[in-house]
Amino acid sequence: MYSGGMSTPERLIESTRELLWERGYVGTSPKAVLERAGAGQGSMYHHFKGKPDLALAAIRRTAEEMRTTAEGVLGGPGTPYERIEAYLLRERDVLRGCPVGRLTMDPEVVADDALRAPVDETLGWLRARLAGIVEEGKERGEFAPSVNGEEIAAAVVATVQGGYVLARASGSPAAFDAGVRGLLALLAPRDR
Secondary structure, eight states: OOOTTSOHHHHHHHHHHHHHHHHTTTTOOHHHHHHHHTOOTTHHHHHSSSHHHHHHHHHHHHHHHHHHHHHHHHTSSSOHHHHHHHHHHSOOOTTTOOTTGGGGGOHHHHHOHHHHHHHHHHHHHHHHHHHHHHHHHHHTTSSOTTOOHHHHHHHHHHHHHHHHHHHHHHTSTHHHHHHHHHHHHHHOOTTO
């Protein structure tokens, strides 16, 4: 499944990332990780202290990837509204859900401070980044002075994460798309 140039620890991390997204923490057994990684028995414990250590490395990698992807859009060209719009409309596998957001529904991840930390930090970073863009939009007169950047940022993140839930529940991305369109209509500058 993985290229021959990828090291065993990298294969283990990538396999764990995929399995966490598909099955959650409990469903990600060491056996499943080893099989997917094409790694020999015992190699996980050779490179990692155990399943929690490997899961933490995988969650950190997933969180880092999410930040990089989001920053690529949020730090791109355009007005503050256009950058938020680009973030909301960017290509996503809506029915698969968010690999970071889905971890918040995993009781074992939420109960473990170390595993939950990169999830919380990433969602916090995203809210702060969006809030800064909203504040920039207020300074430029694109958004009303009464708009609260932190509240709008929370609404954007909630729309995306809730949109994933609605889409998965219905088996269709239509609910996600409707939520995004509704939020964009509410955020649209008056001159649009």
